[in-house]
Amino acid sequence: xxxxxxxxxxxxxxxxxxxxxxxxxxxxxxxxxxxxxxxxxxxxxxxxxxxxxxxxxxx
Amino acid sequence: xxxxxxxxxxxxxxxxxxxxxxxxxxxxxxxxxxxxxxxxxxxxxxxxxxxxxxxxxxxxxxxxxxxxxxxxxxxxxxxxxxxxxxxxxxxxxxxxxxxxxxxxxxxxxxxxxxxxxxxxxxxxxxxxxxxxxxxxxxxxxxxxxxxxxxxxxxxxxxxxxxxxxxxxxxxxxxxxxxxxxxxxxxxxxxxxxxxxxxxxxxxxxxxxxxxxxxxxxxxxxxxxxxxxxxxxxxxxxxxxxxxxxxxxxxxxxxxxxxxxxxxxxxxxxxxxxxxxxxxxxxxxxxxxxxxxxxxxxxxxxxxxxxxxxxxxxxxxxxxxxxxxxxxxxxxxxxxxxxxxxxxxxxxxxxxxxxxxxxxxxxxxxxxxxxxxxxxxxxxxxxxxxxxxxxxxxxxxxxxxxxxxxxxxxxxxxxxxxxxxxxxxxxxxxxxxxxxxxxxxxxxxxxxxxxxxxxxxxxxxxx
Numbered sequence: 001x002x003x004x005x006x007x008x009x010x011x012x013x014x015x016x017x018x019x020x021x022x023x024x025x026x027x028x029x030x031x032x033x034x035x036x037x038x039x040x041x042x043x044x045x046x047x048x049x050x051x052x053x054x055x056x057x058x059x
Numbered sequence: 060x061x062x063x064x065x066x067x068x069x070x071x072x073x074x075x076x077x078x079x080x081x082x083x084x085x086x087x088x089x090x091x092x093x094x095x096x097x098x099x100x101x102x103x104x105x106x107x108x109x110x111x112x113x114x115x116x117x118x119x120x121x122x123x124x125x126x127x128x129x130x131x132x133x134x135x136x137x138x139x140x141x142x143x144x145x146x147x148x149x150x151x152x153x154x155x156x157x158x159x160x161x162x163x164x165x166x167x168x169x170x171x172x173x174x175x176x177x178x179x180x181x182x183x184x185x186x187x188x189x190x191x192x193x194x195x196x197x198x199x200x201x202x203x204x205x206x207x208x209x210x211x212x213x214x215x216x217x218x219x220x221x222x223x224x225x226x227x228x229x230x231x232x233x234x235x236x237x238x239x240x241x242x243x244x245x246x247x248x249x250x251x252x253x254x255x256x257x258x259x260x261x262x263x264x265x266x267x268x269x270x271x272x273x274x275x276x277x278x279x280x281x282x283x284x285x286x287x288x289x290x291x292x293x294x295x296x297x298x299x300x301x302x303x304x305x306x307x308x309x310x311x312x313x314x315x316x317x318x319x320x321x322x323x324x325x326x327x328x329x330x331x332x333x334x335x336x337x338x339x340x341x342x343x344x345x346x347x348x349x350x351x352x353x354x355x356x357x358x359x360x361x362x363x364x365x366x367x368x369x370x371x372x373x374x375x376x377x378x379x380x381x382x383x384x385x386x387x388x389x390x391x392x393x394x395x396x397x398x399x400x401x402x403x404x405x406x407x408x409x410x411x412x413x414x415x416x417x418x419x420x421x422x423x424x425x426x427x428x429x430x431x432x433x434x435x436x437x438x439x440x441x442x443x444x445x446x447x448x449x450x451x452x453x454x455x456x457x458x459x460x461x462x463x464x465x466x467x468x469x470x471x472x473x474x475x476x477x478x479x480x481x482x483x484x485x486x487x488x489x490x491x492x493x494x495x496x497x498x499x500x501x502x503x504x505x506x507x508x509x510x511x512x513x514x515x516x517x518x519x520x521x
Contacts, residue, residue, distance in 0.1 A: 009400070013396075013400065018396075020384075024393060027389065027393035028396045028397050029397075031369075031394045032397040034458065035366055035398065035401060038366055039362070039366050039401065039402075041362040042359055042362050042366060042412055043405060045356065045359050045412060047408070051411045052411065052414065053410030053413070054414050054417075
């Protein structure tokens with residue numbers, strides 16, 4: 001996975017009309033990198049098409 | 060509480076029998092808080108005279124012959140995300156200081172009051188419940204009563220530490236990814252996170268609506284069951300709360316029925332410290348032993364919970380993140396801002412994975428009544444400690460404390476965190492995980508461990 005830098009964070013935030021002050025960008029990038037490593041674990045898992053989200057989850 | 064008995068049942072019995080006035084019980088608890096909280100920082104606000112006034116009113120009712128309830132005069136504390144009428148609900152934040160005082164009690168606070176218990180204060184937590192250490196940038200760190208150099212765990216750290224320090228026999232907490240089980244483990248007290256949807260969240264500040272559970276801490280399994288019974292019942296104002304009747308557990312704790320027990324392996328033991336693994340073995344042996352089994356794809360389940368939490372938390376706080384990010388705790392802010400940037404397809408996939416993972420757990424529960432896993436991979440870290448050594452690897456502390464709790468709350472299973480103390484060491488808890496709606500099973504196992512002297516809360520300094 002390519003490293004997430006301040007510029008990437010800024011571009012992604014712009015798409016959402018979210019301004020991330022420059023002094024927070026490095027911390028956000030570090031956390032986003034950590035999240036995307038976890039996200040890959042989720043996205044790489046092949047689920048049967050009939051596995052639907054449970055909108056009300058009662059365990 | 061000198062001369063006043065400790066424990067919920069003995070306190071309530073003595074107040075009902077008029078051996079002690081509720082006012083004296085509350086004053087005694089306030090004295091313990093006054094003596095110990097300057098060192099521990101469990102409370103962010105104290106109700107002082109308001110609590111004493113409430114106690115005097117209860118005493119008057121008892122004197123008039125009214126039944127005061129099963130928790131008569133018992134003091135309790137609440138994580139400061141619970142509404143308590145007349146007080147501002149901080150949820151660990153600076154931003155919420157601007158909110159008006161709550162107009163009504165949270166449902167669970169109201170239920171405890173109805174049962175005769177009296178709130179004495181609101182307790183410290185990680186900002187917006189997003190953390191496992193209760194090192195709060197606005198209100199300071201809560202210190203572990205067993206070693207004040209260490210964290211109490213989080214996010215319900217003030218609540219667990221208050222019980223561990225003998226300030227309150229009951230604390231109410233919340234658990235989205237482990238926020239009851241982690242501080243119960245680090246502070247060495249009992250914690251109960253019931254099935255998702257069991258206890259209504261009405262009147263509590265949310266974090267992740269489809270993962271938020273409410274629960275409690277006590278110093279014994281009897282107290283845990285008694286208070287849990289007082290908290291149960293449906294509430295139509297919480298859309299996630301199941302419409303289930305009260306299913307009392309207090310009188311089932313000594314049932315001799317044998318439980319089919321299994322130990323979760325793989326993910327749930329990888330990297331665990333020796334204390335956690337020893338505790339796991341002791342608990343398994345005391346419950347009659349059982350095979351080690353796998354709950355498949357726990358790493359992916361944890362990853363899904365991790366991502367959902369960041370994204371849903373970001374959505375909740377979106378408005379403030381846009382206009383006043385500097386008012387957040389830095390540790391919370393950066394994670395929420397990162398969560399705001401996650402793609403939507405991931406979140407849908409995470410919810411689908413949740414359903415798949417739930418089915419794998421259900422398969423295990425066709426063979427077993429109870430699953431065991433450590434609550435935390437380590438004992439309480441030191442305050443300010445940024446990394447943990449897990450399985451020979453140096454990893455960031457905050458995101459990894461909940462490794463073993465997150466997959467379980469992801470699918471809403473009921474858990475008792477059973478504390479294990481070793482001489483001279485820090486406590487660590489074992490998760491007693493039952494099938495959905497079978498809190499009774501986990502509580503019964505915890506009671507058996509307590510009777511066997513394997514599990515038990517220890518009040519620091521007593």
